[in-house]
Amino acid sequence: KQEVTQIPAALSVPEGENLVLNCSFTDSAIYNLQWFRQDPGKGLTSLLLIQSSQREQTSGRLNASLDKSSGRSTLYIAASQPGDSATYLCAGSQGGSEKLVFGKGTKLTVNP
Amino acid sequence: NAGVTQTPKFQVLKTGQSMTLQCAQDMNHEYMSWYRQDPGMGLRLIHYSVGAGITDQGEVPNGYNVSRSTTEDFPLRLLSAAPSQTSVYFCASSRNSLDGYTFGSGTRLTVV
Numbered sequence: 001k002q003e004v005t006q007i008p009a010a011l012s013v014p015e016g017e018n019l020v021l022n023c024s025f026t027d028s029a030i031y032n033l034q035w036f037r038q039d040p041g042k043g044l045t046s047l048l049l050i051q052s053s054q055r056e057q058t059s060g061r062l063n064a065s066l067d068k069s070s071g072r073s074t075l076y077i078a079a080s081q082p083g084d085s086a087t088y089l090c091a092g093s094q095g096g097s098e099k100l101v102f103g104k105g106t107k108l109t110v111n112p
Numbered sequence: 113n114a115g116v117t118q119t120p121k122f123q124v125l126k127t128g129q130s131m132t133l134q135c136a137q138d139m140n141h142e143y144m145s146w147y148r149q150d151p152g153m154g155l156r157l158i159h160y161s162v163g164a165g166i167t168d169q170g171e172v173p174n175g176y177n178v179s180r181s182t183t184e185d186f187p188l189r190l191l192s193a194a195p196s197q198t199s200v201y202f203c204a205s206s207r208n209s210l211d212g213y214t215f216g217s218g219t220r221l222t223v224v
Contacts, residue, residue: 032210034212034213036215043215043216044204044215046213046214099157100147100157102156105154
């Protein structure tokens with residue numbers, strides 16, 4: 001059974017800092033890896049999708065990487081801003097991507 | 113283009129009542145799923161569908177029914193509500209096995 005772990009559960013950084021959020025999974029047969037952002041009381045917003053054949057995706061200040069052999073994905077946020085404060089979730093797909101298995105998230109606080 | 117629309121946004125039920133949570137998408141996505149999000153548990157898959165007429169169980173299906181009569185709609189039925197079903201419910205859709213998922217804004221359900 002695929003299990004996804006996100007460490008740390010919470011992270012507080014000063015504005016402007018570069019930071020890395022970690023996601024690990026137990027089954028290397030993961031298909032796609034997707035990073036989401038969730039603001040309090042809101043839904044999930046997709047940030048980056050790393051498809052099965054890819055190792056990395058970039059969007060603006062965000063960069064996500066996927067290493068299936070080590071069972072890890074990282075989300076790099078450059079020059080963090082207070083508006084980046086949210087909970088970040090990673091999710092891996094199994095069995096052709098009809099099922100997503102989620103980590104419990106990292107709550108990020110960026111202090112002005 | 114509305115994306116994934118969930119109704120209602122909030123609902124309070126009494127134990128034993130039944131209700132249907134609605135989910136509709138206008139992106140012609142084949143894959144649709146229902147998740148519940150609980151504190152400390154993360155998001156867990158309830159039921160999913162890979163196309164009209166095809167549904168299957170996820171991790172926590174007990175107490176819920178689904179059907180998929182059209183590509184656009186994927187309602188979730190609570191047969192006899194229990195306090196343990198108090199949660200935030202999210203519907204998601206994806207075009208195919210290569211694409212990521214788009215989530216709705218959620219339904220916050222309280223069972224008293």
